[in-house]
Amino acid sequence: MKLSIFVLCALFPLIAQVPAEPPLVSRLKTTPVSSIEASLPDKPLDAWLTDLFQPPKYEVNHCQVPGKESEWCVNVTAVKGIQMVHLTFLISQEKHQEGTAKPAKIEFLGGDVGPSNPQMKMPTRSLSKLSDLEKRFHPTAP
Numbered sequence: 001m002k003l004s005i006f007v008l009c010a011l012f013p014l015i016a017q018v019p020a021e022p023p024l025v026s027r028l029k030t031t032p033v034s035s036i037e038a039s040l041p042d043k044p045l046d047a048w049l050t051d052l053f054q055p056p057k058y059e060v061n062h063c064q065v066p067g068k069e070s071e072w073c074v075n076v077t078a079v080k081g082i083q084m085v086h087l088t089f090l091i092s093q094e095k096h097q098e099g100t101a102k103p104a105k106i107e108f109l110g111g112d113v114g115p116s117n118p119q120m121k122m123p124t125r126s127l128s129k130l131s132d133l134e135k136r137f138h139p140t141a142p
Contacts, residue, residue: 024091025058028074031106036089037130052137053078053085065090065109073109079116080137087111087127 029046041048049056056078063073076087090107113136114124127133 021058022060024060024072024074028058028076028089028091028106033130036106036108039131040134049076049078052133053080063088063090063109068092076111082116082120082122083113084116085111085113085127085133087130087133 030044032042033040033045033048034042036045046056056076059075059077061073061075063071065071072091074089074091076085076089078085078087088109088111090109092105092107108130111127111133112124113127113133115122
């Protein structure tokens with residue numbers, strides 16, 4: 001009994017330090033892919049990507065888009081077999097006249113599909129639309 005209390009007390013700081021998911025990542029994960037590209041299903045982005053790949057990894061970074069102020073981007077990396085996909089989404093908030101922010105606008109900037117191992121001799125292909133990704137990886141896509 002004393003040992004289990006000691007172990008629990010020793011592990012509690014490690015459990016308590018699990019970082020929370022950034023709000024921009026949560027927003028992107030729950031956004032319907034149909035709101036990013038109309039021809040895609042009305043399904044949360046994270047669920048749609050998980051249907052196509054192993055669970056994706058998300059990373060928030062500043063990005064500079066020509067003609068716009070510095071914005072936040074979320075980079076998504078996902079793997080399926082020997083292929084790896086990198087996707088970049090711009091998350092911007094439009095300002096009202098009163099200075100309050102509208103809900104975030106999400107835009108797919110682009111991506112690429114290449115080998116999951118950089119030593120493989122396999123071409124890397126650019127993606128300009130999310131539907132290109134579905135056509136390439138989803139077995140039931142038209």
